[in-house]
Each structure stands twice: as structure tokens, then as C-alpha cells.
Amino acid sequence: MRLKNLSLALCAISSFTLSSWLYADAQLVSGDIVLGVNDEGHLNVTDIMGVTINAGSTGLTYTSVGDATSPGCLCEGWGVSAVNGGPHTGWASVSNGGISNISFDSFVSDATTATSNVHMTDLPGLLVKHEFMPFAGAPGNAYQASVTISNTTGMALSDVRYARMMDWDVPPTEFSEFVTILGSDAANVLSTSDDGFAVPDPTAIPLFDIAADPCGVDSDFVKCGPDDHGAAFVFGFGDLADGESVSFDIFYGAGEDEAEATGVLGEIGAEVVSLGYSSIFDEDLGESVPNTDSPVFFFAFSEVGGEIIFPDPTPDPIPTPEPGSLGVLALGCLGLGLFRRRRYQ
Known part of the structure; x- marks a missing residue:
């Protein structure tokens, strides 16, 4: 099994500074995974980073193909x-x-x-x-x-x-x-x-x-x-x-x-x-x-x-x-x- 190194930056968001992450709701990045978390702990937030290539929101994104919870319905909860x-x-x-x-x-x-x-x-x-x-x-x-x-x-x-x-x-x-x-x-x-x-x-x-x-x-x-x-x-x-x-x-x-x-x-x-x-x-x-x-x-x-x-x-x-x-x-x-x-x- 190939384990990927922890990464805090993707090419699509390289212009963001650390302070850009400190806002209500969050897009969290670790390696190939981007997780979109709302204030109350459920997923699917607006993709302000532009990393979710198949939807306008991020729930569970694998960066090579897109998001698997936000297209069509923001239904994770x-x-x-x-x-x-x-x-x-x-x-x-x-x-x-x-x-x-x-x-x-x-x-x-x-x-x-x-x-x-x-x-x-x-x-x-x-x-x-x-x-x-x-x-x-x-x-x-x-x-x-x-x-x-x-x-x-x-x-x-x-x-x-x-x-x-x-x-x-x-x-x-x-x-x-x-x-x-x-x-x-x-x-x-x-x-x-x-x-x-x-x-x-x-x-x-x-x-x-x-x-x-x-x-x-x-x-x-x-x-x-x-x-x-x-x-x-x-x-x-x-x-x-x-x-x-x-x-x-x-x-x-x-x-x-x-x-x-x-x-x-x-x-x-x-x-x-x-x-x-x-x-x-x-x-x-x-x-x-x-x-x-x-x-x-x-x-x-x-x-x-x-x-x-x-x-x-x-x-x-x-x-x-x-x-x-x-x-x-x-x-x-x-x-x-x-x-x-x-x-x-």
C-alpha cells in the first residue's frame, strides 16, 4: 500500500497563506484528501479553494478525480x-x-x-x-x-x-x-x-x-x-x-x-x-x-x-x-x- 506524504498545499491553492484557513467552516487538506467541514460537524462546504473539480462544494474530495459527497445533493450529515x-x-x-x-x-x-x-x-x-x-x-x-x-x-x-x-x-x-x-x-x-x-x-x-x-x-x-x-x-x-x-x-x-x-x-x-x-x-x-x-x-x-x-x-x-x-x-x-x-x- 502506498501512503502519501502529508501536504498542506496543492497547486490550485498555492496562493493561500495560513491565515486564509482560519474561517468559519473549513476545507482541510492532507495529501490527496480534502475534507469540507461545517461549523456543526457535518460535511459539504463551499469550495472557496477551487480544488473540487466536479462540484462547487467540498465534502470528501480525492484530488485526482473530484468530490464523492457534494455533487447533486449536499446530503452528508x-x-x-x-x-x-x-x-x-x-x-x-x-x-x-x-x-x-x-x-x-x-x-x-x-x-x-x-x-x-x-x-x-x-x-x-x-x-x-x-x-x-x-x-x-x-x-x-x-x-x-x-x-x-x-x-x-x-x-x-x-x-x-x-x-x-x-x-x-x-x-x-x-x-x-x-x-x-x-x-x-x-x-x-x-x-x-x-x-x-x-x-x-x-x-x-x-x-x-x-x-x-x-x-x-x-x-x-x-x-x-x-x-x-x-x-x-x-x-x-x-x-x-x-x-x-x-x-x-x-x-x-x-x-x-x-x-x-x-x-x-x-x-x-x-x-x-x-x-x-x-x-x-x-x-x-x-x-x-x-x-x-x-x-x-x-x-x-x-x-x-x-x-x-x-x-x-x-x-x-x-x-x-x-x-x-x-x-x-x-x-x-x-x-x-x-x-x-x-x-x-
Whole structure:
């Protein structure tokens, strides 16, 4: 696997000084990856740098081909919910539901990192922090977002949940991609699907399948498509006592091909994964197939109670199912993992 050196400058933005990075919302650059982060911790911001060659906004950009979350719909977002005398829920997404019941506290960024702090508007003691940084194991291929949900309400919270959704638009076939989801049986996973257009409301489960040929809800699937779909996940973390927090990690990135992408996921120790592939027409089959030799994007989680999906740092590429076999693919090797939630007092 080729790991690229950390870079703070691209030819398209060479005229920017460090002070140009210090503004509300941020475009973070590490190697081939540019991540666009809003104040509230969701992706897809205006591309003021001109580095996203296939859209006017930046969500998750791989500089050689463009952005994989912003063309067509600024639909990447997150949500949180808890019960405290009654259900409370809020979310943040540019296009899917906007900002609902989430109040801004602070946002600090530099050239490569950003930290967002918010609280739930009608439950001010429920705090959510997103800390974005290059993943140390592969800084040129992946960003890590460490998420911490804290209870400072003065009383216990029950049924604490977190949702994260994204619409995959993988270049150069932005609205006709193949999508994989693995790790749906992780202990903290409540629901999964390919519905990247869903409002990130953690209480709205089970999720829905939106592909023309169904991919599957709450189950793993491999290279489903081609279609204009994405990835949606809802996690449950149980109860939080007053003064208690729960943390886990999200990863956004890409490799120059499938082998590099899955290699980086092995370095990450990913437990829940979505991969997004562009499509290419196979003359022999007479149909579109996943392009495993062009940049492959990923969206992954760790510390969510699952088994590591790619334990070998250099795993074999994911086999492409034969036509018509996607709906019956068995992935029994991905058994239920240990509950590895991190708690802090």
C-alpha cells in the first residue's frame, strides 16, 4: 500500500497563506484528501479553494478525480437523540433536514484540523464534539473524526443514539455508483441502509432501501448498484449517567484503487464500513460493473462494538459478485464483535 506524504498545499491553492484557513467552516487538506467541514460537524462546504473539480462544494474530495459527497445533493450529515423525561432529537445536514434542535458552541480550525462543539437546543446538557484530523496511519488517504457525546444535564440519559448519513456521488460516474456496506451486525449498530438521502434522525429506524434493485436493510451487501444511493448508519450507546461520555471514531478517505482503499481500512481497524465505487461499462458482460482500478472512497467507523473487517493491512480485494448474486451474498465471517465502547467519567 502506498501512503502519501502529508501536504498542506496543492497547486490550485498555492496562493493561500495560513491565515486564509482560519474561517468559519473549513476545507482541510492532507495529501490527496480534502475534507469540507461545517461549523456543526457535518460535511459539504463551499469550495472557496477551487480544488473540487466536479462540484462547487467540498465534502470528501480525492484530488485526482473530484468530490464523492457534494455533487447533486449536499446530503452528508449527523444526528443525536436521547431520552430525558421524553425523547429529544436533533441533527445537522445542509440539504437533508438542515439544522434542527442543534445549537452552535464553537468551531476552531487550521490547515489540517477542525473541532466542532454543539449542544442539543432543548436539552442543553447533551454535548457533541467532532474532532477532525488526518488519520496518523495514512495521513494522505484518510481523515479521522473523533466523536464524543457527553451528558452534563444533571440527570441520567437513556437510549443515547447517533446517526450518520451520506449520499455517495463517486466521480466520474457521480449518480451511478456501486456501494458496499459491511459490519451491520456490530453491537452498537441499530440500523443500516443505502439511503444517503435520509434525514439523520436517529429515532427514525429501521432505515429504508432506496436502490432500484434492493441492496438490503440492516444487513451487509457488496458492490450493490449501479444506482444513485449512499450509506446510512444509526448507532445505539445505551444509557449515560450524568457526567459520563461515550466516544467513537469516524473515518473518511479514498485510495487510488480498491487495494489501497481496503489497505487503509486495515490500518484503521475499521469495524463498520461503506465503500463507494464509480461504474464502468463491461463490453463482455454488456453491463456496468464496479471500477476497482480507479479511486475508491470509504466511510468507516471504529469503537462501535464490531469485529475488525480488514485485519490484514494488505487484504485481498473484495470479490465482485457475479451478476444477479448480490441479494444472496453470504458474509458469515463478519461475526458479532465484542462491545468496545469507550466511556469516561
